[in-house]
Amino acid sequence: MSLGMRIVFFAVIGVFAGVLAWPFVELVLFFQASLLNLLLFSVVTGMTVGIFMAGFFGSSEGIITKSFQKIRMGVLFGVILGIIGGGVGTIAGQAFVLFLGTFFFNSGTLYKYIGLPLSRALGWACLGLFVGSVEGIRTRSFAKIRNGLIGGFLGGIIGGLLFEYLKFLFPESIFSRLVGLSFLGLLIGIFYALVENKMARATLYLLNGKDRGKEFLLTQRKTDIGDSPKTAVNLDGYKDMEPVHTVIERKKDGYVLTDAGGTTKTLVNDDVVKTRALEDGDVIRVGEAQFLFKKK
Amino acid sequence: MKLTRNLSIILICISFFPAAVYSQSFVISQVDNSSLLLDQKINLYVSVTDTGGYPVEKLDRENFTIYESVKGGSEEKREIIDFKKGINRDAGIYFCFLLDNSGSMYDAGNGKPTQNDELRKMSYARNALRTLIKDITNPKDRIGFISFNIRIDADIRPTENKQSVLDAIQQVDKPERKDAYTEIYESLYHAVNELDVIKGRKVIILLSDGENYPKKDNPNFTERHGMKGAIENARKVGLSVYTIGLSRQADRSNLEQIASNTGGAYYSAYDPEELENLYTLIRNRILNEYLITYYATMNPAETKSVMALCAYNAKTLTAVQEYFSDTLFGQPQETLNLLVFLAIAVSAAALVILYFLKFEKKKKEASLEVLTVDGRRRTTQALTISDKKRQITISGSDDADLTLMGEKNAPASDLTIENKNGAFTIVKAGSGITVNNKPVKTKVLRSGDLIKVGNTTVVFDGGFKKKSGKKK
Numbered sequence: 223m224s225l226g227m228r229i230v231f232f233a234v235i236g237v238f239a240g241v242l243a244w245p246f247v248e249l250v251l252f253f254q255a256s257l258l259n260l261l262l263f264s265v266v267t268g269m270t271v272g273i274f275m276a277g278f279f280g281s282s283e284g285i286i287t288k289s290f291q292k293i294r295m296g297v298l299f300g301v302i303l304g305i306i307g308g309g310v311g312t313i314a315g316q317a318f319v320l321f322l323g324t325f326f327f328n329s330g331t332l333y334k335y336i337g338l339p340l341s342r343a344l345g346w347a348c349l350g351l352f353v354g355s356v357e358g359i360r361t362r363s364f365a366k367i368r369n370g371l372i373g374g375f376l377g378g379i380i381g382g383l384l385f386e387y388l389k390f391l392f393p394e395s396i397f398s399r400l401v402g403l404s405f406l407g408l409l410i411g412i413f414y415a416l417v418e419n420k421m422a423r424a425t426l427y428l429l430n431g432k433d434r435g436k437e438f439l440l441t442q443r444k445t446d447i448g449d450s451p452k453t454a455v456n457l458d459g460y461k462d463m464e465p466v467h468t469v470i471e472r473k474k475d476g477y478v479l480t481d482a483g484g485t486t487k488t489l490v491n492d493d494v495v496k497t498r499a500l501e502d503g504d505v506i507r508v509g510e511a512q513f514l515f516k517k518k
Numbered sequence: 519m520k521l522t523r524n525l526s527i528i529l530i531c532i533s534f535f536p537a538a539v540y541s542q543s544f545v546i547s548q549v550d551n552s553s554l555l556l557d558q559k560i561n562l563y564v565s566v567t568d569t570g571g572y573p574v575e576k577l578d579r580e581n582f583t584i585y586e587s588v589k590g591g592s593e594e595k596r597e598i599i600d601f602k603k604g605i606n607r608d609a610g611i612y613f614c615f616l617l618d619n620s621g622s623m624y625d626a627g628n629g630k631p632t633q634n635d636e637l638r639k640m641s642y643a644r645n646a647l648r649t650l651i652k653d654i655t656n657p658k659d660r661i662g663f664i665s666f667n668i669r670i671d672a673d674i675r676p677t678e679n680k681q682s683v684l685d686a687i688q689q690v691d692k693p694e695r696k697d698a699y700t701e702i703y704e705s706l707y708h709a710v711n712e713l714d715v716i717k718g719r720k721v722i723i724l725l726s727d728g729e730n731y732p733k734k735d736n737p738n739f740t741e742r743h744g745m746k747g748a749i750e751n752a753r754k755v756g757l758s759v760y761t762i763g764l765s766r767q768a769d770r771s772n773l774e775q776i777a778s779n780t781g782g783a784y785y786s787a788y789d790p791e792e793l794e795n796l797y798t799l800i801r802n803r804i805l806n807e808y809l810i811t812y813y814a815t816m817n818p819a820e821t822k823s824v825m826a827l828c829a830y831n832a833k834t835l836t837a838v839q840e841y842f843s844d845t846l847f848g849q850p851q852e853t854l855n856l857l858v859f860l861a862i863a864v865s866a867a868a869l870v871i872l873y874f875l876k877f878e879k880k881k882k883e884a885s886l887e888v889l890t891v892d893g894r895r896r897t898t899q900a901l902t903i904s905d906k907k908r909q910i911t912i913s914g915s916d917d918a919d920l921t922l923m924g925e926k927n928a929p930a931s932d933l934t935i936e937n938k939n940g941a942f943t944i945v946k947a948g949s950g951i952t953v954n955n956k957p958v959k960t961k962v963l964r965s966g967d968l969i970k971v972g973n974t975t976v977v978f979d980g981g982f983k984k985k986s987g988k989k990k
Contacts, residue, residue, distance in 0.1 A: 242862060245862055256816075312846055320554060431965065
């Protein structure tokens, strides 16, 4: 998948993450009066958002690689982390909304058009930070956490503002919250793909076979390649590939490839290698798969 | 300490008795929702004063009843879970001095014109203001200043800079004849609105000779609220208006009315001793508060209304305040529209479609593709090789099977690949051609090999058979 496609794909995933979370949020809000207190209510709404949004994002890598097992694992861990992230994020966001909203409510004039939207935006941004970082925590990548934080923050600001102003423009409409949540997801998705795109200093471009044209971003400190679903670059349908075949590490002065020691070796520019510093344009052969290593 | 306080109260009692007119008052001065999220508690700061104008200190939780409601909903009684007395003794107060600067203020106290500045009402007003401001010693206090005639002609928002207010008071000038009207009520209404945006305990001190002399169709005050409107506005905001009269005989009654209806008090500027104690009295009245704590309801609402009742002296006083109670995701729909659940199906469908969409090209046949080294669109030219084709030529020439656009005039760009039953071999290669970054003349190609011809990169893909996709 090209980087452009990746952005579109994550944008779509993000929008539908918001769409899926929406009805459940409406349901919890509708039963607000039945919940014991504001804290419990915040935890329940937050977990609802976290479960569906982080779960949806968790399925993304599995959908790209058509690996059902990856989807299952991604969704499972996405949901678990989403429960925590959404719950904590919503408590923090709710605190923001209450504090800022009360401040603007008490100071009168600016409340409706600036104060409340601003409080909402910052509250949602707070939630966005937590929900956005879940994917990075799940894949144990600092770069992804950082990207998720940026995307989640901006998504929260824009989604929160949209929700608030749509509410003013169309007070009868039931869809303003849907639009807000979808934009939160959309921007988490877009910024996630976009920022990641910018931050990846090197990529592996798959040259052959069934997934040809797919581009893997070397954003993590350690990127392993193999046919086990646990690997970061997980290929299915290529012969002679070990579960964990090769590891590429990001070092201070570049990327270093190390063969993981299986029966089939790793080749760089047709030479069998054990460990080797990679250079731009190197051709890496892992089993039957052949990659082009590209530096930015 | 206590002795001096009591003594001062006694002194106040003696000196005020003939002049002061009060009504009982009950005010919610603050609704504190800061612990709402943590433990669902709302703290109310309330103050009660008696007909003597003094804080009522003996009340207990039995005297109070709390109700909470949302817009359009019914009042729900709340249990008081905590009750404290004598709260907030050293909190700050916002004072707003509202000074009448009309023509009549430059007459003498008996209403007669005078050229002697010291005898003018304005001089007494200035002296009274200086005395009051001098007394304001709590560093948390803030003072503001507004003067008015036909319009608001000076307006200093509450500040900690006493000197700027004192300067402004000194600079108040006699208005021209055409401006010498007195818009007391509209100016008071304006001052209340200005203080409304400030959170905290606040008070207005109005200095006037009491004569309201409005101009007809005054463009500065197009809306007319009158005394009644001004009093209602002050009550709504929950602030007391203390009035200081500059006239012994004239319109004292309206100043007394304003004071008594807003929980304030009336004083005469000609009794400097009264004024000396006014600050202490206001502090005692405003800051002798009760703290009432209750659990908020969970009814969804952007803002909630608290109504407190205080049963005292065979009377029930009522005070109402609102507080912000919105949640992160806003307010629920009034009736849950079932349409929203369609979104589950829509997103589930989207997930399924995404799963079956092919993001990667899955060509089964072998192919050669020209790869641009930089730029987004990686594949610019592609040639699919059918099994029947025995020999493939690549070069900058137009006759070649795959013409390399970038290598038009490169003589050594010729490359010939032979196909023997699906095994592809480079049989002829121009100089400088590399495969996987190694110079070659001939080579058996493997799927994924990267062929460089001059500046052009061509990728050979041997294709794949569906069966080979199965795991070992």
